[in-house]
Amino acid sequence: MEGVVVRILAGVFTVNTVEGLYDCSVRGKLKLEDIPVVGDNVIVEKTATEAVIISILPRRNILERPKIANVDQMFIFMAATAPDPNNYLIDRLTVLGEYWQLGLIIGFNKIDLKKNELADIYRRLGYEVLEFSLAKDENLDVINELLKDKITVLAGPSGSGKTTLVNHLVGDIRRTGDVSEKSKRGKHTTRVVELIKLPSGGFIADTPGFSRLDVFLDNPQKLASCFRETQNSSCYFQNCRHLKEPGCSVREKMSPERYESYKQLLQEIEEMRPW
Ligand SMILES: Nc1nc2c(ncn2[C@@H]2O[C@H](COP(=O)(O)OP(=O)(O)OP(=O)(O)O)[C@@H](O)[C@H]2O)c(=O)[nH]1
Numbered sequence: 001m002e003g004v005v006v007r008i009l010a011g012v013f014t015v016n017t018v019e020g021l022y023d024c025s026v027r028g029k030l031k032l033e034d035i036p037v038v039g040d041n042v043i044v045e046k047t048a049t050e051a052v053i054i055s056i057l058p059r060r061n062i063l064e065r066p067k068i069a070n071v072d073q074m075f076i077f078m079a080a081t082a083p084d085p086n087n088y089l090i091d092r093l094t095v096l097g098e099y100w101q102l103g104l105i106i107g108f109n110k111i112d113l114k115k116n117e118l119a120d121i122y123r124r125l126g127y128e129v130l131e132f133s134l135a136k137d138e139n140l141d142v143i144n145e146l147l148k149d150k151i152t153v154l155a156g157p158s159g160s161g162k163t164t165l166v167n168h169l170v171g172d173i174r175r176t177g178d179v180s181e182k183s184k185r186g187k188h189t190t191r192v193v194e195l196i197k198l199p200s201g202g203f204i205a206d207t208p209g210f211s212r213l214d215v216f217l218d219n220p221q222k223l224a225s226c227f228r229e230t231q232n233s234s235c236y237f238q239n240c241r242h243l244k245e246p247g248c249s250v251r252e253k254m255s256p257e258r259y260e261s262y263k264q265l266l267q268e269i270e271e272m273r274p275w
Pocket residue numbers: 109110111112113132133134135136157158159160161162163164165175176177178179186187188189190208
């Protein structure tokens with residue numbers, strides 16, 4: 001029987017199959033080769049007393065942190081305020097998404113509280129951008145349609161409303177957290193990686209991860225190519241870092257806001273692995 005690993009907790013692998021959810025162990029022989037991760041398509045063998053994962057089907061991709069396989073798209077989930085949106089965080093996540101070749105959706109929740117000003121920057125780049133208020137139940141049809149039959153990871157700051165979205169979509173009561181009055185920041189309420197089955201088909205992962213830039217960019221050209229506005233322009237200079245070189249065509253393609261993020265990311269990556 002085939003299924004998708006939706007949760008791993010204390011050595012128990014929960015697999016979604018056509019017959020429902022099964023708590024499985026992993027066959028010893030398979031463990032020697034590879035351990036299933038959330039999102040894996042696996043073959044489960046069922047006996048009268050237990051269910052065992054006997055093999056893992058080939059992965060289309062695997063994200064490192066949070067560890068999830070076969071991801072189709074990332075839903076960058078921000079709030080118009082509380083917490084305030086931050087274009088560096090969005091850019092960092094779009095870079096991750098482009099690097100992993102995921103589909104990208106950028107959403108701004110809580111527009112009942114404040115008008116959001118960042119949406120147009122990303123619309124101009126050609127991204128799918130949504131603005132909505134979960135408190136007012138707006139735009140859920142559009143979101144449902146975009147998530148249908150896909151594996152989507154939610155990524156965004158604590159308190160933006162990721163779990164609130166999941167609760168709206170599946171009508172399930174998961175813990176949401178208040179945003180602190182004082183700091184206007186969330187409290188990292190969600191802590192485990194789990195795929196949640198959507199009524200319309202597909203899965204969504206409400207993830208606590210994405211705190212680090214886990215991309216293995218071994219040269220600055222690769223970072224620039226993750227800024228989609230530069231994709232059709234190749235820089236004239238070899239090994240250009242697109243910083244001060246006069247006439248650099250890559251730098252010219254980025255807006256000032258995006259270029260600030262590029263410089264910051266470049267610095268971060270260079271500190272991580274100098275070349
Ligand atoms: N005003 C307003 N508040 C909202 C809206 N959506 C969610 N909230 C509130 O925002 C707070 C945080 O929501 P959560 O869903 O817990 O946020 P989260 O992104 O899952 O946070 P972490 O799990 O900490 O990463 C809760 O008190 C929600 O009720 C909205 O559209 N408008």
